Amino acid sequence: MADVFSPVKIGDLALRNRVVMAPMTRDRAGPCDEPTELMVEYYRQRASAGLIVTEGTQPSPTGKGYWRTPGIHSPEQVAGWRKVADAVHAEGGLIAMQLMHVGRAAVRANKDPEAKTVAPSAIPCPDPIPGPDGIPVATEMPRALAAHEIPGVIAEYVAAARNARAAGIDAVELHCASGYLPMQFLSSNSNQRSDAYGGNAESRVRFVVETLSAIAAAIGAGRVGFRICPGVTFNGMADADPAETYTTLLKAVDGMGLAYCHLIHIPNAGFDSLELVRANWRGAVIENCGLTLDKANAVIAQGKAEAVSFGYAYIANPDLVERFRSGAPLAKGDRATFYTGHGDDARGYTDYPRAG
Numbered sequence: 346m347a348d349v350f351s352p353v354k355i356g357d358l359a360l361r362n363r364v365v366m367a368p369m370t371r372d373r374a375g376p377c378d379e380p381t382e383l384m385v386e387y388y389r390q391r392a393s394a395g396l397i398v399t400e401g402t403q404p405s406p407t408g409k410g411y412w413r414t415p416g417i418h419s420p421e422q423v424a425g426w427r428k429v430a431d432a433v434h435a436e437g438g439l440i441a442m443q444l445m446h447v448g449r450a451a452v453r454a455n456k457d458p459e460a461k462t463v464a465p466s467a468i469p470c471p472d473p474i475p476g477p478d479g480i481p482v483a484t485e486m487p488r489a490l491a492a493h494e495i496p497g498v499i500a501e502y503v504a505a506a507r508n509a510r511a512a513g514i515d516a517v518e519l520h521c522a523s524g525y526l527p528m529q530f531l532s533s534n535s536n537q538r539s540d541a542y543g544g545n546a547e548s549r550v551r552f553v554v555e556t557l558s559a560i561a562a563a564i565g566a567g568r569v570g571f572r573i574c575p576g577v578t579f580n581g582m583a584d585a586d587p588a589e590t591y592t593t594l595l596k597a598v599d600g601m602g603l604a605y606c607h608l609i610h611i612p613n614a615g616f617d618s619l620e621l622v623r624a625n626w627r628g629a630v631i632e633n634c635g636l637t638l639d640k641a642n643a644v645i646a647q648g649k650a651e652a653v654s655f656g657y658a659y660i661a662n663p664d665l666v667e668r669f670r671s672g673a674p675l676a677k678g679d680r681a682t683f684y685t686g687h688g689d690d691a692r693g694y695t696d697y698p699r700a701g
Contacts (some may be wrong), residue, residue: 379430380429450523452485469484519556528541528577549590572607605651660697
């Protein structure tokens with residue numbers, strides 16, 4: 346019977362186990378949003394995961410909204426990610442890059458002076474976001490994207506995916522959750538457009554469908570995944586009918602041959618999102634949210650997901666797979682050092698010891 350330690354093929358990726366490191370923002374990039382040597386070590390330490398999914402990485406300066414998050418749109422950034430990929434591969438691991446365009450979820454002080462803040466509609470994100478000093482402030486009013494600009498945004502994602510592959514990254518994951526740009530198109534409250542990209546569910550999913558299709562054409566569908574969280578309210582999301590929206594999305598992308606759907610599985614009134622995914626998506630599923638080892642093994646054994654991802658547990662346990670195998674207790678992370686905003690700050694980042 347399969348468990349989290351069993352190998353699995355997901356798209357073009359052959360995972361040595363089914364434990365996935367979930368994407369987590371850690372605010373440790375360098376002054377040009379490039380991966381630092383500290384980030385290289387951070388990911389190297391965690392390379393025993395079947396697959397690492399990196400922190401959200403901006404595909405363009407416009408896509409940045411948080412302080413000290415990395416990009417994949419400059420030569421410096423590509424070179425930095427190449428060091429990360431090489432370090433992970435040297436340990437026998439695999440790494441996917443999460444592409445994260447924040448859209449309206451942005452603070453002006455965190456962005457390059459010339460970078461714009463754009464969204465499907467000119468509706469600001471109601472949730473404050475930390476600025477460079479870590480203090481949450483009001484987000485910037487976004488400018489609604491004109492229809493003729495949308496292909497250019499998709500092209501930024503495609504260029505980022507190609508850059509990731511050029512850096513040796515094994516796959517990319519489109520971040521369609523947490524109230525960022527793709528989810529802003531998906532959600533009925535943040536998308537008030539009246540053109541082909543807004544209105545009914547079929548139109549609201551169009552941006553995500555076209556983006557995934559374009560990335561798949563550029564680097565191969567078997568190296569492309571996407572992350573969703575139906576019903577999440579983070580960053581001001583309030584879709585009128587998330588079950589309809591995500592059913593429509595999943596059916597639209599089901600035949601593309603994509604590598605996986607990465608589901609943040611939260612409770613929803615009226616539907617279970619894992620059941621919804623399984624009913625409308627024939628590809629691999631990575632389940633995330635509140636899993637223990639026992640729950641994860643049950644999910645795998647019952648065929649509900651092909652792999653499982655852990656976020657918080659990976660902060661303080663770089664050897665999480667080994668701890669699961671041996672039964673060693675899990676260490677707890679220091680929340681005060683989750684987001685330091687300093688590219689050379691190892692505290693609570695690379696200084697967690699291995700078990701035993």
